[in-house]
Structures are given as C-alpha cells and as structure tokens.
Amino acid sequence: MATHMERATSGDVRADYLDFAHTGPGTLAGQFMRRFWQPVHVAADLSPGHARPIRIMGQDYTLYRGESGEPHLVAFRCAHRGTQLSTGWVEGDCIRCFYHGWKYDGSGQCVEQPAEDAGFASKVKIGSYPVQEYLGLIFAYLGVREPQPFPRYPEFEGEGVMGVSSYVRPCNYFHNLENGLDNVHVLFVHRGAPGSESYLDLGVPRIAAEESDWGIKERVQRRDGSEQVIEGGMPNVLYIPGQGIGNRGTKVDFLAWRVPVDDESHLTFNVNIAHLTGEAAEQYRQRRTQQADNTAAVATELARAVLRGERRVGDFMDHPLLVNIQDTVAQLGQGVIADREHERLGRSDAAVILLRRIWSREMQALAEGRPLKQWTRTSAARARWALH
C-alpha cells in the first residue's frame, strides 16, 4: 500500500513545513536546527594556536583554538574592513586580524587596535557562539536564544575504543539523514559490501517506526524473528547501538550527525565506540587504523563517475571506500536537493515518513510561536541498555 505524505491545498505556508532542505538564515528549517547544539569540527583536527574558517548552514564563522587549548567560535570577518579572521594570528585566547591587527577575545570583544586611539576598541564587538568539546568533537550553539542544555551520551563516555571522523558529501544533509533511517537501502545499495552479506541472508526486513522521547525508534524486523533497533535523535542524529556494517563482529555503538554546510553539501560527524578493553581493544584499534583517512573526496569523485555513466558501482567491489561510494551514489543520485513532491512512498518508508511528520509538526509549531517538544535521550539510553 502506498502512503503518500499529503501537501495541503491551502497554499505555500503549509508547504514550508515540508521544506527540510533549506537551512540558511531566515528559513524555518534553519531556525529549527539552530535550536540544537551541533558538532562543527573534529577536535583533533584543530591544534592550539590554529584558526579555521567554517561554514555551517550557509553561514561563515571563525573557529580557533586558543594557545590554552580552549576552542572559540566568533564571526567570520573583522569588524574593521571585513577581512576573514581565520587568516590572522591566535595570541593567547584571542585572535588578531591579518589586515590591521585588530585583536578580539573569545567573546568577540575587540581588545586592541594598534593604529587607533584608545577607547575605540571597547566599542567594537563581533559575534561569538558557545562551544563545547565532547566525544572528540567541537559542538557549537548557533541559535539566537539561550542554548538548550548540552546533550550527553553516557554510554560513549565509558571505557572502550573510540573512533571519531567526519566527511563532506556534496548533497543536501536531509538525504543522508533519511538514509540512516532507511534500512532497506542496505540490501541494495550495499550489496556486496563486507558485513552486509549477513543482512542480505535475512531477506527484506519489515520496518516499524514510533515516536520516542528523543525522536524516532525504528524496529527492523528480520524474517528469522531477530530485531534491530535504530534511533533517530531529533533533529539530525543517527544512533545505531550494537553493530554496524564492516565491523567484523565487534559490538560497536554508532552516532552520526548530519550537519548542513550549506543547502548543497553537508558534513557527517561520526563517533563510535567499541566496548573492548585490554588486548581485544588493542587488536581492534590496529585493525581500524588501516581504514582511517579522510577520503570522502575520492569516494565522491568515483561516485560522480558512476552518475555520469562512465563507471559502474560494480567496478569498485574491492575498493576500501566501497560503502561510502555506494551511499554517495544513492544520495547524489537523488539530485543535490531531492524532489520530495513526486515520490511514491511505501510501507517500508515508515521511518522516513515519521521523521518528516515530526519535523513538519515541530516546524509548524515554531512558525506559530507554540512550544516545541523537549527532546530527551533518557529513555532512548534506557532502551539501548535493555537490548544488550
């Protein structure tokens, strides 16, 4: 039976509640996303004394780590003549502009202007944003309101082997967000990928999805009676407890955030933990090292060749980036921003449909000034421990 999400006939306003793709300033989805802490950088990739330009949801910022090791996030440009601040110098916990040496502290306050009279600096302040380092990522709160409490993931704080990585994919973030809750794709997209064979043997699963305190709880029911629970944490988190593709039997808990760079590309931040210690941890660590490396650009280029019709996915069955290439083909294959008006959704899309319903409901509440649901991960974590 086909279930198609209806668009209202009452015009453009309701239609906006289905526009999850555009998150620039002034968009409804962008306002919604800015109510949540978002990872913006892998912590290990920013050394003390270094600055980096970053773009999140179509807006540019300057991320830098003070010589103290503290991360700071301030406006992209110097207030004086608009030069990009990341090109300047980090001094203590301040950043000095490359062009005329204006210096700002982590709160955005200008504290020095070498060629100006005293008294001017105190009148100049640029934007700054709360940041927090957690699970190997730097998170930021980019909204205009008071930040919500910082969400924690207790089971990732315990003993074990952590993996932290990120990659860019040149399509809208919502493709990837939906893809994570779309378990059926594994049977086709990842056909032949290491680790996916076991799923294939179990045949096409049945998908059930329900709303939880944290977002969505998706039950993937196999023919042999086994069940996997995947969670979609609002607004853009994927949580797969227990096991994922390519982990060769080791129990690994996964978290992934899909964060828009702009409407046409997004970052994924992955954190995973294998609950191993001692010798087992060491062996696992060594195995993983060989898979590391930021090779998203390579996967993207090969996927593009497939999309141009010059190569086939089957050419890359032995490629170390096979899983990424496969996902990139599927997601870029939907276009840069997927057309969600001409789909034919079915019962296997239950989790995707629910995700959109919740987003749409919350965006409408936001637009109408009504209170939003306060998402909490408590019960989600409970559910996870119960399954183990």
Add this chain to the structure above:
Amino acid sequence: MATHMERATSGDVRADYLDFAHTGPGTLAGQFMRRFWQPVHVAADLSPGHARPIRIMGQDYTLYRGESGEPHLVAFRCAHRGTQLSTGWVEGDCIRCFYHGWKYDGSGQCVEQPAEDAGFASKVKIGSYPVQEYLGLIFAYLGVREPQPFPRYPEFEGEGVMGVSSYVRPCNYFHNLENGLDNVHVLFVHRGAPGSESYLDLGVPRIAAEESDWGIKERVQRRDGSEQVIEGGMPNVLYIPGQGIGNRGTKVDFLAWRVPVDDESHLTFNVNIAHLTGEAAEQYRQRRTQQADNTAAVATELARAVLRGERRVGDFMDHPLLVNIQDTVAQLGQGVIADREHERLGRSDAAVILLRRIWSREMQALAEGRPLKQWTRTSAARARWALH
C-alpha cells in the same frame, strides 16, 4: 548587398519565432525538435546489460540495453525516492533501481518492489520513449504525440564501409547546424587542413539555396563551373553526398545530426559510408581506424586556449584534430549562444538565411496550431543519385 532578416516590430511573440537556440521543455523550438526522431547514442557504445544517463534538449533520461540486446529509454529517476536509475542493475529487459530495488520494464511499468506489499507496483509507471536502432545509432522519439514514421536513408544501407561517431561541443547546436550549410567557412576556418586545399584553389564559391521536400538544397558553385550540392534535412540534419574534407579522394556520403544536450552544448552524430568493396574497402578501413577516437574534449581544450589568446590556430596545423579544433574555435568564438540580432548577413549566407526562414515559418505554424510541412527525403535521395 546586405540581407538582414528582419525582426517584427509587433513585440515578443514574433521574436520567439527567431529563437532557435532554446530547446528545453516549454520552448517553441524544443516542441518543434521533439516532432522528429533524434539520434541519442552511438549504438556500439552501449553494451547489453548496461545503462547510461543521457541528457537531450535539457531533459534527462535513462538509456539502457537489455540483456537481450534491445535498447530502452525510460525516465531519469525512480518513482520511489527519485534516485538516478542508470546507477542500478539491468536484469533481462528490465532495470532495477540502485536504492531500494524497484524494477521497471522497458515500457516504464514498475514490475517489482522488494520491500512493499503486492499490488503497489502495478500502480507505478514512469515515462518511456520509443527507440530504434539504425545506421549504428540509437534514435529516440521524445515528443508527446504519436511518432512520425521513422526516416530511412537507403543509400547508407547498401554495401560499403560505414563510419559512426559522435562528439560533444560546448556551444549551442544551432551554431553547428548553420555551419554545415555555410560553405564559405571552409576557405577560412579550414585553411591549411588536409583536403581543404582543393577547395581553396577553386576560389570563393557562389552560394545558392532553395527549399526542397526535405529541407534545403544548397548549391555551391565554383569558378571552374563545378557544383557541389549539400542538403539540410529538416530540422537538424546535414547531408553531404560525394566527398568531404580529409577523405583523400575516396567518395564518401556524410550525414550529421546536431542534437542539443542542453542550450549550451550539443552532440553531433556522424554517419558516413564509403561505397567501396573488397580490397579497396579494406585499405580504407585501415586508414580510417587511425583517425578514430573520441577526442572532442582535447579539441575543445585547445580551442579554448585559442579563444583565451594563449594559443593560435596556426600552432596546430599538424595536429590530427585540426579540423575539429578549427570548427570549435569558429563556433565557440560566436559565444555559447550566438547573438543573431546584431549580424550583418550577406548573399553568401543564403543557405543560413533560408534555414532560419523555414524554421521560423514552421515554429510560427506550430505556435498557431496550423499544420506543419511534412518533410520527406524521397526527392532528396533522387537528387543525390542523379548527381552521381
């Protein structure tokens, strides 16, 4: 004497009848072009079991060849979640989507949905288009109406050595269409190219053009009294019987179609036949093999260097792609879409002027719902045989 095609003073509507360049859906020239069968791929470049994304007149399609060898042309995207179908798998004469395995037959009918209930598939159908394989090319009919009878070229069906090729040029197709009927360009653009010397010796020709049952019959009259007849078959075919540049004396009949990829680039499909048999055929075949290869990208890059002023055409007089480089310089040199409002046409442009008059007349008839001229190649073929 300068002959300048007049634009009406009555505003935009008539002006549209002079817009031959834009062929996307919804354009008048696009509607006109979609009344004709068009070549869309070289047959030999698509193996059984393979699929290819193609773009014709600004629209995307999935072209695939079933395991039976039969070519099929269907919509670009899967109806389900919009993934590009060419990335999937050809199974028998069907194509299966890469994302969730929906399967379509050559008529676009969905015949399988692995994760959905029975009964849904029969309700899903995507677009499909008639295709026909002929003279080493795959032709398609992309219009909304019943296809016209498939046009045949009897003299290309006989014994002889066939050549089939295609290339992309990053400018509007109408540049190349006009160029084929513009014989004077050979004296200047192809100065120094092998085979063009003989034309140069004959001096600047006089050009006469008349409308025929098939389109345009252009008479190129040399000073020595000899005459060459070139035909423009409506809407976008060039036919040069007898001999062309670079064929070293062998009688070769040429056909070329100029098919828009989009408004800013086009494909040329070339079919030629040398009416040779036995040993002579074999020798000719071997000579030609060395000229083969799809090197349009190289020619384009060298032409661009000329257009940037970094190189000169004279640098490439010994280059095997000289003729293509020369034509690319001339045609890209007019811009991506030529400005036809500020030209100064002369009597040597007779065939180009006639081509535009016919197109304009037919586009106006189409816009006003009047019957179009039914083009037929019968007399054209007759004329050709008469010349031999």
Add this chain to the structure above:
Amino acid sequence: MATHMERATSGDVRADYLDFAHTGPGTLAGQFMRRFWQPVHVAADLSPGHARPIRIMGQDYTLYRGESGEPHLVAFRCAHRGTQLSTGWVEGDCIRCFYHGWKYDGSGQCVEQPAEDAGFASKVKIGSYPVQEYLGLIFAYLGVREPQPFPRYPEFEGEGVMGVSSYVRPCNYFHNLENGLDNVHVLFVHRGAPGSESYLDLGVPRIAAEESDWGIKERVQRRDGSEQVIEGGMPNVLYIPGQGIGNRGTKVDFLAWRVPVDDESHLTFNVNIAHLTGEAAEQYRQRRTQQADNTAAVATELARAVLRGERRVGDFMDHPLLVNIQDTVAQLGQGVIADREHERLGRSDAAVILLRRIWSREMQALAEGRPLKQWTRTSAARARWALH
C-alpha cells in the same frame, strides 16, 4: 575615534555614489573610470602580427599589433556572424576574421569581404578605441567622449632601469586601490617580508591625507619623525616615490594602476624605475631578473589555500611570492567584492576615507551633469622632486 562614512537617508540614489565596485557599462563608477586613459596590456607581451582578446571593466575587445608594430583596439566580435576577432589573422595593420575572412582596419572599418559583392564592406564598421604606447604599457581610452589629454609621468621617462609587469587578482579592483593608500597594512600583512622589517621597527605610523591637484597626498608619519609621501592619482593610480618593499635599499619610483577586468577580478599594471646608471644599473638589473615572471596564478592558489584554512601565511615566509601571497590573502579575505556598509573605520583609515569622499563627490557630479574636477599631475610631480 571611529569615523564612519555616512550613507544618506534619502534612498538609493545617493547610495549609488558609494558604489565604486561596479564598473560595467551603465554603472556610474564605470562611466567615471571611462573618462580616463587606462593601461590594458603590457606592451612587450604583444608581438607584431598578434591579436589578443582582452576584457576591461566587463567589456570585451580585440587588441592587436599590426605588422608595422602599431597597436590597435577594436570590437571583440566580427560584425558578420559575431565570431571572436582575435582568433583571426593580422594582415598589415588590419585584422581578418577567422570565420569568413572579413577584414577590418585599425579604425574598425571593414575593408574586405571575400564572398560578398563590392560595396557592402564600406557600409560595415565596428567599434575602435584610441590606444597609446607609453612606459612599456598599452593604454586605451574606452569612453564615448573625446579622450582627455594623455597623462605623462616625466620622471619615469628619464635615464634608469625600468620594470614593467602586470598581474591578475580575482577580487574587485577597489580592494587593491584602497590597499595601496592603506599604509598600516604593511605592518601586519607584510610581517616578515624582506624590506618590511624596517617599517616595523619604526612602529605604527600616523596617517594624514589631503586632496591634491592629482588626487590624494598621504603622509605616513613615523615615530622617529621621518615621513613618507604616497600619492593616489585619480582615479586608480598609486604612486610611491623613493622606495618600496623588497628593493634592498635602491631608490625606486613606483606606479601602479588597478584596472577592473570585471567586477570580480582586476589587473594591476606596475611600472617602476630605479634611477641608476652604469655598473649600478647593471647589477640592479640582474638582481631583478630573478624576481620576474608572471606568477600571480601561483600566489592566488596559495592564498586560496590559506583562505580555505588548509595552509597558513606563515608556511610561505621563504616563498619568493610572499608579498603577493600576503596581499592576496588580505584582499580576497575581504570577499570578492568588499562589504563597505558594515565597516568600522578609524583615524588610520584617513586616506581610504578621503579616496571614497573624492570618488563619491565626482560620481555625484557626473550623475548630475556638473563638471568634474580636472586632475593634473604637475604639482604632484613638483612635490616629489621637492622630497628628493
């Protein structure tokens, strides 16, 4: 004390007087700039018999040097079918179109059409523009009015070692124009560059600026009481008498013009002269040769890596292009077109503020049909000699 240039409250019209960035045809700044002779090419880079396509202020032209050695500037396209003329052949002091051989003389008059009847050519004329070769540059007057008298720079005509060069930078020309009058940037942007150390030792200077007969006279007052005078010649000339960065003590007079290619990139033409003769001249000449080469593309690519956050300026302290890389980082760091509405200008910006005031005043006069100030370099030159 912050001095912020006010925008009027009376709407868009006055705001236009602050739009210095856009110089395409039809813009006010473009009309203003077209009142002045502009360098458009390095003379030595155009050999007799060669043609080059050039783009200045968003408009395309054909620059060629006749076989006589005379430079000519005519329209970009042939009048006939619009092909880019630079791809054709220079014959004597004429240029022949590549497509159908139409020939034009340096005044733009069509003088030959090989395939047309006599009498047509005389009716066809394309645009042409006055050019003049001076100080190793080809200057052109691109305005519609009678050209102003050609400006001369007597002290660059004397004995000495001349250097002439140009480079492209992919940002608006006004960034670079302002940068030249912004002496404070040297202390920060050029930190560590050879020759800039001496300035750093003298500490942050005080900047004073006054309007002169030629444009702006900027006094850079050091703490040790020394003063450097830099001049901004209207509309887009920088003149630094005496000494510049990287000249190892040799007295060198500098001239630089910032000429828009289009709104998003510009050319700088540099002319400098070291007033040396004999052995000293020879030694200087040899030292400079090693610095030559058009390496702007390299500097731009390295600067872009800095702006993307992949490299730091500090990585290039020993790079021969350091000064160019530093300036490119600062100027591209302001964006492609700087936002001048949200700046916080200070007293050290005195010369930049004055530059904008003069431009704005002249643009308003131009818009209102009032006479413009007639700029003359006489007193400027006087001032310079007085300083020596």
